Amino acid sequence: MKDTFSTQRRTIDAYLDQHLPPAAAPPARLHEAMRYSVMAGGKRLRPLLALAACEAVGGAAAVALPAACAIELIHTYSLIHDDLPCMDDDDLRRGRPTCHKVYGEALALLAGDALLTLAFSWLASAHDCTAAQRARLVCVAARAAGSQGMVGGQVADLEATGQAPDEQRLAFVHTHKTGDLITASLQAGGIAGNGTDGQIAALAALGEQLGLAFQYVDDILDCTADAETLGKTPGKDTAAGKLTAVAVYGLEGARERATAHTAAAHAVLKARNWQNTLLGALAEYVTARTS
Structure with missing residues (x-):
């Protein structure tokens, strides 16, 4: 499975590199910023989930x-904007300076805007894919x-900062800030693979549980891992008074809930009967990851 994922990551990276605007094409500085963030590596979890979902439905x-x-691209745009001083104000992403630290806040903002727009062009x-499939892909991504x-x-995450820990608001933040795009990744793969309505509904249900498990693990790692392992600044959410699973449930409580969502997935x-597929292996990775 690891070899397959490595091969698929290379395929994803090659597609991104080939289809992103060339760095030298005007406006060059904008295209450099777009490429800087997209080609920084990362887990490529969302595109891997989409490819695995496509295969799972045949x-x-x-x-x-x-x-x-x-x-x-949508995920990367969200990271660029999330790292801005007006949002989470982070200096490190994927093990190197964030986009705005290299290119400035204005260009980082525009690079994110351009990536989001380009994503819908690709969809x-x-x-x-048929015209009907493409329309459905656009709708799923736009909603997510x-x-x-x-x-x-x-x-909701910004509004909760500095407020008393709240279980319902945490569920909303986790479901929408993180989970919806993971769910959309799985749905997109199912749609492109011409899956049945039942299969796509099952992929959506899987995405809901994986998204929650992913974010619980993320909150746990923010308290337990170091910067080299995470590729971003650890402990920053807690220091900033962010609403996290650990703030609401404590470390052990967060682990228990991560385990529960993993079991539901x-x-x-x-x-x-997808547990022995690439999709099943990816689900294992999501919940057992250490970075």
Whole structure:
């Protein structure tokens, strides 16, 4: 499985490198900033989930590649904006200075805007997908990224900073700020792979549980890992008074809930006989990761 994931990561990186605007093309500084953030590496979890979901419903992974990489652009845009001083104010991402530390706040903001726009261009023009599939991909991504999805989760996260820990608000933030784009990745793979409505609904249910498990693990690692392991500044959320699972439940309580959401994800995989697929292996990684 590790070899397969390494191969798919290389395929994803090659597609991104080939289809992003060349760094030398005007406006060159903007394109440099876009490439700096997208090609910084990272886990490529969301595009990997999309490719695995496509295969799980019987499609060829290559069919989902444009949509998978579009989701990665949306994710990267969100990281650029999340790191800005007006948001989480972070200096380190993926083991190197954040986009705004290198290119300035204004250009970082515009680089994120450009990546989000480009993502929808890739979705709308995804080859090997029908017009109906492309329209559905656009709708899924827009819902996951907008005010009722990731952006709404970010707003709730900002509003909760410095407030008393609140279980319901935490669930909202985790579901939308992190979970919705993970769910959209799985749905996109299912749509591109021409999955049935039942299969795509199961992928959405899986995404909900994996997204929550992922964020619980993320909150735990923020308290237990170091900067070299994480590739970003550890302990910053706690120091800033952010709403986290550890703040609400304590470290052991957060671990218990991560385990519960992991079990729920595996129940979905088992019900669809997906536990021994690449999708099942990725689900294992999401919940057992150390960075």
